Amino acid sequence: MLPTPSKQHYTFNLRDLSKVLAGLLLGDKDRIGSDTSKFLRLVVHEARRALQDRLVDEVDRQWFDRSLATHMANFTG
Numbered sequence: 001m002l003p004t005p006s007k008q009h010y011t012f013n014l015r016d017l018s019k020v021l022a023g024l025l026l027g028d029k030d031r032i033g034s035d036t037s038k039f040l041r042l043v044v045h046e047a048r049r050a051l052q053d054r055l056v057d058e059v060d061r062q063w064f065d066r067s068l069a070t071h072m073a074n075f076t077g
Helices: 014-025 036-050 058-076
Strands: none
Touching: 014 036, 036 058
């Protein structure tokens, strides 16, 4: 998402990505194990926590959910 005059804070950088990755690294390996679906749920949770929380209107949040679902579908088959 590109920043606009009404949404100037929509500037995402590597620090935002590092927040997602840090959350993944803090995941409990005993709870996740080798279950791919649990890991993908954690990825979705961390992406929403670090990125979607900054979105200010419902249209942008729905766009984010659709985009995330599309990309996650590539991993689940």
